[in-house]
Amino acid sequence: MWGIEVIFKGKNFLRLLGGLGTALEISATAVLISIPLGIILGVLMAGKNPVIKAILRVYLDFIRIMPQLVLLFLVFFGTTKAWGWDLSGEVSSVIVFSMWGAAEMSDLVRGSLAAIPKHQYESAQSLGFTPIQTKMYIIIPQTIRRLIPLSINLITRMIKTTSLVLMIGVVEVLKVSQQIIEANRMTAPDAAFGVYLFVFVLYFIACFIPSIFARKLEKKWS
């Protein structure tokens, strides 16, 4: 029915999971790079140096304005044309998602730091905490509590956006489904529905698990 049987034909099921694996691998690598980088950039953005702040602001806005697909084309095709770099689709994807994730993460960190009331610093100072102690015991723990649900949300957005990387030739879950649908065009013309339904379920599971986790933490800490 609806071509769902196609999913279980041959190695199709494993291929689809493999495609999801590729998508998750790209997002996981980008997360591992962009979160620490974003934290550093966010702290700098919350800092006092106006030059650094202006540069980071321009960077953030640039990444935000550009559609992710354009960024992917720019890195994958653009660098080859301009400098003769031969980056694979996967590497280009990781670069783009890391740049994007770091920009978004830095803004989350900046926002979370800015949301800590000035009075938290003052009451800490009046109790005799040094600036370093204040950050360690009072500011950072509160910032992390605000950040964890927000960064999980960012991670699920990254997972979803990996569906674009098929455009630069990365064989991820959506590309695999297209291949399966093409191959079964004659025997199961309605396979598109079943296969894409299955892809939907896969994306849903991959994003829902971190979302529940985020909601639990949010409830615990809000």
Added chain:
Amino acid sequence: MSELLEVKHLTKRFGDSSVLEDINITVKKGEVVVILGPSGCGKSTLLRCINALEDIQGGEILIDGENIVRSPKTSDIMSKVGMVFQSYDLFPHLNVIDNITLAPRKVQKRPKAEAEEEARELLKRVGLSGREKSLPRELSGGQKQRVAIVRALIMHPELLLFDEVTAALDPEMVREVLEVILDLAKQGRTMMIVTHEMQFAKAIADRVIMIDSGTIVEEAPPEQFFTAPASERAKQFLSTFTYENVR
């Protein structure tokens, strides 16, 4: 009695606008000084200067004879001063007992067990036994403010500063906080209190200082200040708290 706090010719400016101009105050050990004045007159800024939260543009602030600004040991001197703020400012991620014991443990390096024991005693004294594990968001405003007072007390400050500590509270919670402060006065603590609660000021003050537009306009014992103020400005200020001349 010896002088615990001496403020000499204090001047504070924000940019070009002068907030405090040539303020001179001495507070002896065990004295309770209430500071009154209209909103924006500089009374909160004065407390913030004494707690070294603001830089000053002129004059000196001495605690036990030591200058709080120029001394290399500012933090040692500042440990003699505790401050309670209008908005409580408990640390939202820590429960009551951790809010209170974090500073004694990390700043004064006191053992955890000893700090917690004292915290429990103080909590009992302010009527909050059994709330040790509560988070700040689970407490009422009055309860939060009492925890904030305990958090300042556990550092054993010689001078306590209260900055409009009841201004953000619902009327029925004001009393529970003021009673804690009255109890502290009975213990002979040295305090400077900024408040808008006139009845409370009358009851607790050894001396009343009225500030207007950044200068001291009157300094008198409470009996005299509230019944026969010398300055026109004080008379006018006090009349805003009664409604006799509205009729």
